[in-house]
Amino acid sequence: MNLPFPKTRDVDYIEFQRELLRINHGILRNQISKDNAQIAYEKLLKDYKGKLFEEDLFYFDNLEDLTRELEVNVIDRQSIAECVEHEGRHARAAIKLGYNVSYSFVRSYSRIGEKLLIRIFPRIGVSHEGGLNYKNLFAIINAVDNPSPLDIEAVADIPIN
């Protein structure tokens, strides 16, 4: 695939993920009801309308397809290998716990001085009829040796027992 220049900015994508984590944490801590969470999700989507673009989000059937696309779009082979290893560990931990896993990446850009940089955020999504709980979230996120900043935020102040 020859991908066009992304429309989504790095900062918007990262901030959106943070907001999403806040809502998800609220649910896990029983601080937000399902109804209020739905309202918060809708508000979040509304707030980020015009900032996040669907055409920058790419879904893949499996980790191999995602890897192949990274190889077309990313020059640094070392970082591809590390990232595939990283997402693969999250995915395998989730599958082991009975979750459905989806594979995707988001492309975004940032401006550094005169330069425009494209960044790719590979990610896995997990879903389960029974929902997510702290113990499982913790296991999925901690399946990696080198958690990303968002991984760290995702398990920050989680009560473990």
Ligand SMILES: [Zn+2]
């Ligand atoms: Zn991670």
